[in-house]
Amino acid sequence: MSSSPLEPSPFPAPSPAPSPAPLAAVRAGVPERGDPPKYFQVKQKIDAVLDELGQGTPLPTEREFAERFGVSRMTVRQAIRELRLEGRVQRSGRSTVAAGPKLVQPLTLASYTEGVRRQGRRPGRQLIVFEQVGADAALAAGLRIAVGAPVLHLERLLLADDERVGLESTYLSVARFPALADEFDPTTSLYAFLRGSGVIFADADERIETVLASPREVQLIGTSPALPMLLMNRVTRDREGLPVECVRALYRGDRFSFTAHLVGEE
Structure with a gap:
């Protein structure tokens, strides 16, 4: 026998949808x-x-x-x-x-030194490694050189008012910059040196992602292994479209933020 229309339904009535939070x-x-x-x-x-x-x-x-x-x-x-x-x-x-305010670094073809100085802070770099290595497949592709070709690897701690805030590795072709190892002071701005050598930076491809630092990077930067880091990989080119550098830079997520100027399509 079917249930009377006046009998309660065996199924509970649906709950009203929650109102959106203010x-x-x-x-x-x-x-x-x-x-x-x-x-x-x-x-x-x-x-x-x-x-x-x-x-x-x-x-x-x-x-x-x-x-x-x-x-x-x-x-x-x-x-x-x-x-x-x-x-x-x-x-x-x-x-x-x-803590003080974060360092705000614009995503432009300006050096770390220039960006920090614009914020009234004192930039610094501490040399970790300055060596010549053979290019692996990734570096060879980025710098457009042969696998195994000599590459200068420059690794430096990034400082702001003597506070360790990041770690940067830069790779340059020895064939293109044969005098760099003898003439460049690694505690100064590499971009200023290259511009003084006639290099004109034109464009770059850059990727930024969130990572955790390796045990070695944690020790060098002096941070916590649980602290999120901002990893930036960049290939910079000159006006002729030739690669100047490949860069891998690691920034403390608690001390850095990045900005970019965007324009609409015409």
Whole structure:
């Protein structure tokens, strides 16, 4: 026998679709349903404290934050961990201190030195490796030379006000720059040297992705193995379309951001 139309349906009525969260709530990190996680609320409160602290000022201890906000030290530790990944705080000795603003590097054919100086910081480079190697298949293709042809490999730490912020490897053809190893001071700008040698940079292909540093890179840069890094690979060419350099540069994700100027199609 069929059920009477007045009998309740054996299937529950569908739940109404949740209304979209207000834009302000979304910006504040509130999920679609419910309140944000406790660590995120603490993170926002500590972030507000950071706005009042000067660069390099030590933060209150985890215990002090836990007592102030009525949460566990584990919750405070997770909040500070995320703020460190975002570059808002950093380690200094045994303390956690307020970090300064990130270095903003434009995606242009300007050197690292020029970009840092424009922001009122003091650029520096520390030589790690200056050697001659044979080109592997990837380098040979990038520099348009034969596999095994001699290549200069220049690896340097990138500094900003003596702070280690990145690691850069540059590869150049020995046949094109035979005097580079004898005449170039590796603590100075390579782009300035090459321009002084008559090189005119015209264009480049560049790829940027997020990676984790290798154990060797972690040791050289002095960062955490869990800290996201920005990896940039670039091939730069001159006005004749000939490759000048292949570059692999690793930047600390908590200390760097990149900008680009975009124009619309005609």
